Amino acid sequence: MARVFQSNWIGKGALTSEFEAAFARHLAVDRPLVRSVNCCTEGLFQAMPLLGIGPGDEVVLPSISFVGAGHAVVAAGATPVFCDVDPRTLNATAETISEKVTPRTKAALILHYGGVPCDVDAITEVLTTGRVALIEDSACSVASTYKARSCGTLGDIGIWSFDAVKLLSTGDGGMIYCRDAGMAERVERLLYLGLTTPAGFTSDARERWWEFDVIAPGRRATTNDIASAIGLEQLKKLPVFVQSRKDIHAFYDDALKGLEWLRTPPAPSVGSESSYYMYWVQTPAAVRDRLARCLKEHGIYTTFRYLPLHRLPVYGTHDRLPHAEQAAETTLCLPIHQRLSREDRERVVDAIHQFGKRL
Numbered sequence: 603m604a605r606v607f608q609s610n611w612i613g614k615g616a617l618t619s620e621f622e623a624a625f626a627r628h629l630a631v632d633r634p635l636v637r638s639v640n641c642c643t644e645g646l647f648q649a650m651p652l653l654g655i656g657p658g659d660e661v662v663l664p665s666i667s668f669v670g671a672g673h674a675v676v677a678a679g680a681t682p683v684f685c686d687v688d689p690r691t692l693n694a695t696a697e698t699i700s701e702k703v704t705p706r707t708k709a710a711l712i713l714h715y716g717g718v719p720c721d722v723d724a725i726t727e728v729l730t731t732g733r734v735a736l737i738e739d740s741a742c743s744v745a746s747t748y749k750a751r752s753c754g755t756l757g758d759i760g761i762w763s764f765d766a767v768k769l770l771s772t773g774d775g776g777m778i779y780c781r782d783a784g785m786a787e788r789v790e791r792l793l794y795l796g797l798t799t800p801a802g803f804t805s806d807a808r809e810r811w812w813e814f815d816v817i818a819p820g821r822r823a824t825t826n827d828i829a830s831a832i833g834l835e836q837l838k839k840l841p842v843f844v845q846s847r848k849d850i851h852a853f854y855d856d857a858l859k860g861l862e863w864l865r866t867p868p869a870p871s872v873g874s875e876s877s878y879y880m881y882w883v884q885t886p887a888a889v890r891d892r893l894a895r896c897l898k899e900h901g902i903y904t905t906f907r908y909l910p911l912h913r914l915p916v917y918g919t920h921d922r923l924p925h926a927e928q929a930a931e932t933t934l935c936l937p938i939h940q941r942l943s944r945e946d947r948e949r950v951v952d953a954i955h956q957f958g959k960r961l
């Protein structure tokens with residue numbers, strides 16, 4: 603951070619480039635395929651035109667998705683088509699996606715719920731048949747791997763979030779991976795007003811250094827060297843963060859097993875690693891809200907992510923997606939973060955056991 607201030611340049615510069623390179627190494631992909639962005643939502647919005655998605659096209663996404671994922675499809679003039687999820691992992695599957703693929707489908711936009719990877723090979727097989735692109739919202743899965751490859755690098759475009767509640771946080775921020783370097787270069791330009799050449803102080807023109815070329819009406823969604831300096835340090839600590847969350851998972855799993863009215867989350871399948879971003883339990887529908895209220899009375903905040911989009915008035919569909927709807931009625935996300943103390947974990951578990959006794 604001292605370097606940023608001593609350099610007299612706090613905008614996007616050398617530190618951001620270093621952070622991009624370090625993140626590419628973390629993902630084990632080529633450096634030019636990775637570009638920074640001011641948030642994951644912006645990356646989702648950029649992904650659509652980047653893949654040529656527009657009016658008349660359809661994008662399949664799980665109903666249990668971040669709300670901005672739906673907005674990104676609509677903003678491109680395309681139609682979001684919501685698919686169902688696996689009732690335990692809350693992830694989209696090859697089956698639930700293929701039910702919704704039509705000749706108009708241009709992309710599937712998946713997320714790895716809570717950090718547990720989807721079965722991407724099976725999904726890719728469905729998509730390849732229909733020449734459908736794969737976009738990964740990798741906001742939950744910054745350290746997740748599928749068959750030894752990083753989540754977010756398994757399809758055409760992947761996007762990460764570094765917002766305030768994520769595992770790796772820069773306050774706000776994100777990264778975009780593109781399968782080919784040309785696309786990555788294009789998105790970098792679109793994120794800075796569509797400028798193709800650096801203008802002003804950084805231009806190497808001998809005269810009229812203030813002039814510039816523009817390839818498209820881009821936006822202004824770059825990050826800066828203050829955020830990137832934080833990101834570089836956070837990235838070094840990422841393995842410790844993941845381990846801490848993995849320990850919390852193991853603690854909750856152990857302390858909650860044997861409650862016949864409650865199910866702990868599924869483990870990642872063989873060959874996958876989770877980021878342990880969320881810890882969710884599932885109870886009968888009649889119990890879930892009561893449990894949430896009881897924990898709140900004990901000063902323990904719980905929540906449910908992500909509200910099924912097909913039920914939101916803004917998307918107003920009459921589709922029935924039974925597993926997504928069931929998950930939304932039965933799933934509760936318990937407190938988890940890398941500094942959650944032993945006492946706090948025990949408080950959560952004790953409150954759940956107390957509640958269970960009164961059922």
Ligand SMILES: *Cc1c(COP(=O)(O)O)cnc(C)c1O
Pocket residue numbers: 640641642643644668670713739741742762763764765775776
């Ligand atoms: C947090 C989150 C986002 C949004 O990220 P921002 O950087 O805040 O735009 C997108 N998708 C998922 C799954 C998230 O959890």
